[in-house]
Amino acid sequence: GADDYLAKPFPMEELVARVRALMRRPAAVRPPRALFGDIEVDVGEALLLRGGASVALAPAELQIAITLVQQQGRTVRRAALEAAAWGLSDAVTPNALDVALHRLRKKLASLGSSLRIVNLRNHGYALQDAVAE
Template structure:
């Protein structure tokens, strides 16, 4: 399970990530809200552990922004503030739980298990770009009303790009969306899937195109928008 740890105390964050790793969890640590926003936009996380006092803002005020990026993301606020009013403010911000420092790893793990046992509301997204429609509910792609059948890996590539259409998706973020944490991959595996997907989209008459931005990543855009910007293949 992968978590995002938003904490500017480097020593505390390092110890926490190490403790979680012993229980099979991967903790990505960022020290600011700005970097947290970037991480949420690029990666999939099961839970976010969020400090309240950060260099660039108040953690509790970031909860709503985090949910805009990742609807349904479980969020646990971690803070040294133990006053009841602070706890109430943190929970009223929309966080799922509130844990006061210092705390035991066992207690944090128990709270995480409880949160992840809760039924979550499935957020179904239907994305329409030009003549292409994608439904995250059944993971189906339609072009001009005709279903486009794609192999699983190509579908995962397209899903990751459509969810962030108009934005650059790094190679690392795309790899994780498609392969998860599998590190035993051929170096050109992703490129092969992207190449085949681009061909399938072109042959189906899809009004979207995947751009390869060298050194940056990938981006999907509607074809009619190509003349409006400097994006190069």
């Protein structure tokens, strides 16, 4: 969206002053890493990490992983995961979330993580530590 507007014609000094003011604003930066249990999500590099090993995440998988990790084991509704991964797009197939979760589960397992994505029927999904259970 537009943060500022200048009506034409405008003095060049006004434009420069406004650009400088915008550059002084703090940038809204996402945390570069999210941690939970034995895994780490590198947001900037789209990686799932455990120890020295890593696997690349597709954009939807990254958003789902971030959402689940940020909730720290709490239940996340299916609609919230779909919105995080694809926004409000109508072009998403009905089983797209199931496919993305399946791939994410395989990637967690390939890293040897003790975390599991659990389906809590009629409630949603949660990231849980299998060792703690």
